[in-house]
Amino acid sequence: MARLELDDVRKVFTDDDGSDIVAVDDVTVDIADGEFLVLVGPSGCGKSTTLRMIAGLETVSGGDIRLGGRSIVGQKPQDRDIAMVFQSYALYPHMTTRENMSFGLEESTDLPDSEIAERVENAAELLNIPELLDRKPGELSGGQQQRVALGRAIVREPEVFLMDEPLSNLDAKLRSQMRTELQRIQEDLDTTTVYVTHDQTEAMTMGDRIAVLDGGELQQAGTPLECYHRPANKFVAGFIGEPAMNFFDATVDGDTLVADRFEYRLTAEQREAVADAGSVTLGIRPEDIEVVAGGDPGDNAFTTVVDVVEPMGNENAVYLGFESDPSDPFVATVGGMRRLDADEQVVARFPEEAVHLFDAATGEALH
Numbered sequence: 364m365a366r367l368e369l370d371d372v373r374k375v376f377t378d379d380d381g382s383d384i385v386a387v388d389d390v391t392v393d394i395a396d397g398e399f400l401v402l403v404g405p406s407g408c409g410k411s412t413t414l415r416m417i418a419g420l421e422t423v424s425g426g427d428i429r430l431g432g433r434s435i436v437g438q439k440p441q442d443r444d445i446a447m448v449f450q451s452y453a454l455y456p457h458m459t460t461r462e463n464m465s466f467g468l469e470e471s472t473d474l475p476d477s478e479i480a481e482r483v484e485n486a487a488e489l490l491n492i493p494e495l496l497d498r499k500p501g502e503l504s505g506g507q508q509q510r511v512a513l514g515r516a517i518v519r520e521p522e523v524f525l526m527d528e529p530l531s532n533l534d535a536k537l538r539s540q541m542r543t544e545l546q547r548i549q550e551d552l553d554t555t556t557v558y559v560t561h562d563q564t565e566a567m568t569m570g571d572r573i574a575v576l577d578g579g580e581l582q583q584a585g586t587p588l589e590c591y592h593r594p595a596n597k598f599v600a601g602f603i604g605e606p607a608m609n610f611f612d613a614t615v616d617g618d619t620l621v622a623d624r625f626e627y628r629l630t631a632e633q634r635e636a637v638a639d640a641g642s643v644t645l646g647i648r649p650e651d652i653e654v655v656a657g658g659d660p661g662d663n664a665f666t667t668v669v670d671v672v673e674p675m676g677n678e679n680a681v682y683l684g685f686e687s688d689p690s691d692p693f694v695a696t697v698g699g700m701r702r703l704d705a706d707e708q709v710v711a712r713f714p715e716e717a718v719h720l721f722d723a724a725t726g727e728a729l730h
């Protein structure tokens with residue numbers, strides 16, 4: 364069983380002046396056997412360091428990492444049954460695909476040649492590259508080279524795959540193709556996988572679960588839909604989703620949230636949730652805002668003025684300013700068939716069930 368457990372894992376680097384950099388701050392996450400977990404977060408949040416500690420390429424400053432219930436901290440990388448795939452393919456240019464894939468097994472195992480050849484053939488089938496087995500990296504496209512790099516990991520039949528932004532050198536179209544293919548391969552092999560990316564779309568589409576990191580700290584671990592619908596805090600809410608969630612600071616006054624440019628009427632449930640918070644941040648996703656023709660706005664709907672319309676394919680991102688003070692517009696997404704022009708007046712409604720509330724001081728979600 365390849366259950367991978369990170370238990371209060373910590374990494375502290377020392378910089379040139381001798382001060383500490385906490386790269387990974389007591390991260391605890393439990394990755395089930397066969398699960399595809401995506402570690403996601405902005406640049407410098409500690410994703411690669413976490414992965415490198417699992418691989419054994421970086422020592423651990425605190426906490427424990429267990430594979431199949433046994434601690435692997437202190438084990439050499441080559442003794443861990445883990446294969447890593449990097450952003451750079453690092454293929455040997457003078458070797459064919461077949462040789463690149465078999466080399467590691469020939470060097471580090473006693474497997475008979477026939478077994479190695481069979482594993483290479485099977486991996487090539489799985490990756491749809493049997494016809495490339497006799498070519499050298501110089502004769503392969505970037506996407507094909509990435510498949511070979513994956514093949515090299517697959518033939519090892521490890522208990523865990525670690526992938527550090529493996530698709531980031533591919534163009535957008537190939538990247539989205541490879542995403543789907545990687546998922547298929549991972550499902551076929553059923554190998555526990557930790558996949559690092561800074562791209563929230565990649566995380567949302569690929570992961571069984573995602574673990575969102577910021578500043579070395581785990582912000583939330585959950586299914587993509589949990590993180591989208593019930594973000595644990597303002598950071599996760601703003602990081603997941605494109606365009607990003609809109610935020611408005613407000614104070615609580617009875618059953619009303621008083622923001623700078625509008626007032627929002629709380630439901631009974633929301634009122635209870637904010638009861639102990641002095642200041643609140645109201646969050647609403649662009650896709651949840653209802654944009655309707657002008658007229659009497661009614662409760663939790665506001666007269667706004669269209670500032671800019673940005674086409675996004677089948678939808679438009681529409682920047683709207685409050686009529687009373689149109690500076691600092693917020694964004695709503697509106698179906699592409701609907702024509703909206705700059706300076707047009709429209710009503711934006713914030714449906715109560717789509718409103719997220721956060722403690723303004725801590726950023727924690729208020730449910």
Ligand code: ATP
Binds near residue numbers: 377404406407413
């Ligand atoms: P990116 O997406 O940019 O690769 P990341 O989330 O993978 O970022 P890490 O590379 O894990 O982030 O780095 C986390 C923090 O640790 C950063 O502040 C980084 O500067 C610091 N760091 C990483 N490696 C070292 C090192 N060898 N020495 C000192 N500090 C380091």
